[in-house]
Amino acid sequence: MTSQHSSTRRLAEQVFTVNVFGSGPGGGNPAPIVVDARLLDGEAMRQVAARHGHESAFVLPGRDSCDYQFRFFVPNHEMEMCGHATLGAVWLLDHLGALPKSTVSISTLSGRVHARVSGGHASVSQPRGRSTGIDDPAAVLGVLGIRPSDLLDLPLLNAATSRVKTLVPLRSIDVLNGLQPDFARIEALCDAIGSTGLYPFAPIDPDAGVFSARQFPRSSGYPEDAATGIAAAALAWAAWDLDLTSKSRIVIRQGEAMGRPSQITVEREDERCWLSGRAELIEETPL
Structure with missing residues (x-):
C-alpha cells in the first residue's frame, strides 16, 4: 500500500476533535470532525456526534460547483449549518495539508459559504443577517x-x-x-x-x-x-x-x-x- 493510500485510509477512519474559539483554560467549543465521510450515512454521522457529545462536521466531496460539501450533526439531529465546526474543519484540512487552496467554497444545507486560511488562521463567511x-x-x-x-x-x-x-x-x-x-x-x-x-x-x-x-x-x-x-x-x-x-x-x-x-x-x-x-x-x- 502506498503512503498516499495509507494516509487517505487514515483520514477516513479517524475522528479529529478540534477545539474552536477558546480564549482561556477549559474554553472553546470542541468539534469532532471526519475529514473523509464518504462511507458514512446520516445515522452513522449522528451516532458519531452522540458518542462525542458535540456538534460534529463531516467533510464530503464538493457538489453544486463547490469544493466541498459539509454535513453537521448534534447528538439529536442534523443541522443546516454550524459555524465553529465549519471553521474547525477548514482549519484541520489546512493543518493536515489536505486543503487544495487558501480559499474554498462549501455547500451546506443552509446554502453556500466560503472559507479562507491565512497563516494558519481560518475564517468562514456568513451572508447579511x-x-x-x-x-x-x-x-x-x-x-x-x-x-x-x-x-x-x-x-x-x-x-x-x-x-x-x-x-x-x-x-x-x-x-x-x-x-x-x-x-x-x-x-x-x-x-x-x-x-x-x-x-x-x-x-x-x-x-x-x-x-x-x-x-x-x-x-x-x-x-x-x-x-x-x-x-x-x-x-x-x-x-x-x-x-x-x-x-x-x-x-x-x-x-x-x-x-x-x-x-x-x-x-x-x-x-x-x-x-x-x-x-x-x-x-x-x-x-
Missing part, C-alpha cells in the same frame, strides 16, 4: 426567569445568517451570567417562536465592539453551548443594524458563565461577514 421582532416577548422572559427591567431598551429579535437565533438584549453582564433558564420549556418555546435557540447578550464595551452572550439551544442534547458562530454572526448584524456599535469588527465572548471562556470575532465585509477565532487539534480517535 436578517431579523424580525418577537410577537410574545413575555414568554421568552418567562423561560429565562427574568423581568422586563432586566432588558435593554431594545427589541427581542429572531435573527439569522443561517439558523434562526432569538436575541435577548440584557442590561448587564451580571444579569446575563445569573440566568437560570427553565430548560424543560426551551424546546416548546423555540418551536412556538420559530427559533433554534435563545441567545441572550449584554454589552461589555460597545464603543470597542465587545459583547458577551450565552446560547441555550432548542434541542441539541445539551443545555448550553460554549461558542456559537452563527449566533454570533446574527448578533453582529443586529448590533450593526441597531447602531449598537460603529465598529466593523465585533468580538463576542461566550461560555464564561459555564467555565468555558470563548471568543468569536465577526468582521463585516460589504454585505457579508467573516467568523474567525482560535482553533487547535486536541484529540484523534478511531471512527
Whole structure:
C-alpha cells in the first residue's frame, strides 16, 4: 500500500476533535470532525456526534460547483449549518495539508459559504443577517426567569445568517451570567417562536465592539453551548443594524458563565461577514 493510500485510509477512519474559539483554560467549543465521510450515512454521522457529545462536521466531496460539501450533526439531529465546526474543519484540512487552496467554497444545507486560511488562521463567511421582532416577548422572559427591567431598551429579535437565533438584549453582564433558564420549556418555546435557540447578550464595551452572550439551544442534547458562530454572526448584524456599535469588527465572548471562556470575532465585509477565532487539534480517535 502506498503512503498516499495509507494516509487517505487514515483520514477516513479517524475522528479529529478540534477545539474552536477558546480564549482561556477549559474554553472553546470542541468539534469532532471526519475529514473523509464518504462511507458514512446520516445515522452513522449522528451516532458519531452522540458518542462525542458535540456538534460534529463531516467533510464530503464538493457538489453544486463547490469544493466541498459539509454535513453537521448534534447528538439529536442534523443541522443546516454550524459555524465553529465549519471553521474547525477548514482549519484541520489546512493543518493536515489536505486543503487544495487558501480559499474554498462549501455547500451546506443552509446554502453556500466560503472559507479562507491565512497563516494558519481560518475564517468562514456568513451572508447579511436578517431579523424580525418577537410577537410574545413575555414568554421568552418567562423561560429565562427574568423581568422586563432586566432588558435593554431594545427589541427581542429572531435573527439569522443561517439558523434562526432569538436575541435577548440584557442590561448587564451580571444579569446575563445569573440566568437560570427553565430548560424543560426551551424546546416548546423555540418551536412556538420559530427559533433554534435563545441567545441572550449584554454589552461589555460597545464603543470597542465587545459583547458577551450565552446560547441555550432548542434541542441539541445539551443545555448550553460554549461558542456559537452563527449566533454570533446574527448578533453582529443586529448590533450593526441597531447602531449598537460603529465598529466593523465585533468580538463576542461566550461560555464564561459555564467555565468555558470563548471568543468569536465577526468582521463585516460589504454585505457579508467573516467568523474567525482560535482553533487547535486536541484529540484523534478511531471512527
